[in-house]
Amino acid sequence: xxxxxxxxxxxxxxxxFLRTDGETRLIRLTPIVQIAGISGAALILCxxxxxxxxxxxxxxxxGTLYEQALRDQAVYESRLNRLAIERNARAREAADxxxxxxxxxxxxxxxxxxxxxxxxxxxxxxxxxxxxASTLRKSMEERDDARLxxxxxxxxIGESADGLAAETxxxxxxxxxxxxxxxLASVAEERDDIRRTxxxxxxxxxxxxxxxxxxxxxxxxxxxQIEDAVETSxxxxxxxxxxxxxxxxxxxxxxxxxxxxxxxxxxxxxFSTSGEVNExxxxxxxxxxxxxxxxxxxYRVAVQSMPFGYPIRGxxxxxxxxxxxxxxxxxxxxWAGASGTPILATGDGVVTFARxxxxxxxxxxxKHDFGFETRYxxxxxxxxxxxxxVSRGERIGDMGNTGNSTGTHLHYEIRTHGKAINPLIYxxxxxxxx
Numbered sequence: 001x002x003x004x005x006x007x008x009x010x011x012x013x014x015x016x017f018l019r020t021d022g023e024t025r026l027i028r029l030t031p032i033v034q035i036a037g038i039s040g041a042a043l044i045l046c047x048x049x050x051x052x053x054x055x056x057x058x059x060x061x062x063g064t065l066y067e068q069a070l071r072d073q074a075v076y077e078s079r080l081n082r083l084a085i086e087r088n089a090r091a092r093e094a095a096d097x098x099x100x101x102x103x104x105x106x107x108x109x110x111x112x113x114x115x116x117x118x119x120x121x122x123x124x125x126x127x128x129x130x131x132x133a134s135t136l137r138k139s140m141e142e143r144d145d146a147r148l149x150x151x152x153x154x155x156x157i158g159e160s161a162d163g164l165a166a167e168t169x170x171x172x173x174x175x176x177x178x179x180x181x182x183x184l185a186s187v188a189e190e191r192d193d194i195r196r197t198x199x200x201x202x203x204x205x206x207x208x209x210x211x212x213x214x215x216x217x218x219x220x221x222x223x224x225q226i227e228d229a230v231e232t233s234x235x236x237x238x239x240x241x242x243x244x245x246x247x248x249x250x251x252x253x254x255x256x257x258x259x260x261x262x263x264x265x266x267x268x269x270x271f272s273t274s275g276e277v278n279e280x281x282x283x284x285x286x287x288x289x290x291x292x293x294x295x296x297x298x299y300r301v302a303v304q305s306m307p308f309g310y311p312i313r314g315x316x317x318x319x320x321x322x323x324x325x326x327x328x329x330x331x332x333x334x335w336a337g338a339s340g341t342p343i344l345a346t347g348d349g350v351v352t353f354a355r356x357x358x359x360x361x362x363x364x365x366x367k368h369d370f371g372f373e374t375r376y377x378x379x380x381x382x383x384x385x386x387x388x389x390v391s392r393g394e395r396i397g398d399m400g401n402t403g404n405s406t407g408t409h410l411h412y413e414i415r416t417h418g419k420a421i422n423p424l425i426y427x428x429x430x431x432x433x434x
Contacts, residue, residue, distance in 0.1 A: 007031035076317050087310065087431070100229055108226070108286055108293075111219050115286070118212060125205055132198050140191060202376050223289050230292045237299045240308065243429035251370055255298045305369040307423075307429035309346035309392045311376065311412045312399070316341060319409060322422040331420035332375070332413035339408045341399035343376050345390045346414075346426075354386050360411070361403025373418075377411035378403050 011031035018025045241248045316337030323330060345366055352373075353365035360377040364384060367373050380400025390396060401408045413421045 006032075007035070011035060022234055061134045073317070077315055080315065083431075090431075091416070107222055108289055111222065111286060114215065115219075118208070118215065122205075122208055122212070125201060125208065132194060132201060135194060137362065142187060165199060219285070223285055226289050226290060230289075230296050234296055234299060237303060240303075240429045244425050251302050252295070254297050254370070254428075255302045302370075304392060305348045305428075307346040307368055307372055307374045307414050308426050311335075311344055311346050311374075312337065312341060312410060313344055313395075314338070314341040316399075316410075322420075322424065332377075332411050334409050334411050336407060336409040337399050339398070339400060341410075342395050343379060343397045343399055343410055345392055345394050345396050346374055347372070347392050349374070349390060351384045351386055351388045351390060351396070354382050354384055354388075356402070359404035361405060362397070362400060363403075366390060371414045371417040375411075375413040376413070377413075378405045378409060380408075 008031055011034040013028040013031065016027040016029065018027065143254050169413045195312070238248065241251075308411045312335055314337060316335045318333070320330060320334040322333055343364075347366070347368045349366040349368040349372075352364060352367045355363070357363040357377075360375070362377075362379040362382050364379065364382055365373060367378075376397060378400055378401065379397040381398040382396070383398070384390060384396045399408060405411075411430060412423055414421050414426060
């Protein structure tokens, strides 16, 4: 009763008389009806105000988010352009390094040829000097014998001059002395000729030794430059292998066994013409440099057949990484872009699958060496066939939206021996190499 009396005082009962066509109707507005009407009107007004505020705030928020998305896209595209420029620069540096290695190989081959020719000339001259020295010794011995014989004859002539005078005529003595004199002069002249020849040979040997020292110094500089170039080229590749945790020694040994005996940069150390390993320090140093170049070539062959490349060419953005997503394991990395964006093979290999495959949509699988496999899913077009051999950077398809996909993107996977691994590990590791 108190509540009713309070409501009656606050909202006194009102009567509305409505008259139409000669009829009069009475409407009583009790306090409760008035309160219900006012409350309903207030609720409608509040709902209108809140809804309007939400619409306005949403409009402001959408504009801000859109502008932020545009700014993020511009920053991301700028970063992608910088990365593309850096990647192209690394590719050019790698190509230049490979050309320098090829030029170094030619230089080493030239050095080896010069060293072998110099070694042959030195041996020939040493043999000639030995022959000349032997001939000189023999001639000097014959001269000494002739001189001793002449002295003995003169002594005998002096001791028995009377007997010789009786038994030998003066003409015979003169003829004998003339013969001895001519023989001694001939021996002396031959000795002088041999000595001059020996002096010339020794001078030539000194000249060859000087040239050899210059050649050694020049070769030392060349070898040092080649070793520095090889070390500079190999360091980032070795770091890349270390970053992804690959068994470098095992992989390089597999490549060595596979390409052993096929020539090119993988040719063995040069042997001497006698069939034995040459012990010349320069040739041994050249062999060591050849081994370093051979190791660099083995690394290049190994890296080329592994998925270290980047799978997309064109404007794109990263949308989903490797790991748990929506309670399930996401076994690859997603990049979004325009439909038809070129998709590239990330390493040399053979296409083992190129058709639709359930949730993957249009899918390409590539088998690489050392147990690696890459997958490229949701393509709009496949540009390769099963069994086809592809190279790193070759276009294999176009980005699309096939299969279980919520938008145009590429789903990229790397598997090793059937186990999925994070593709970004390989892409980031190769950033300073390619």
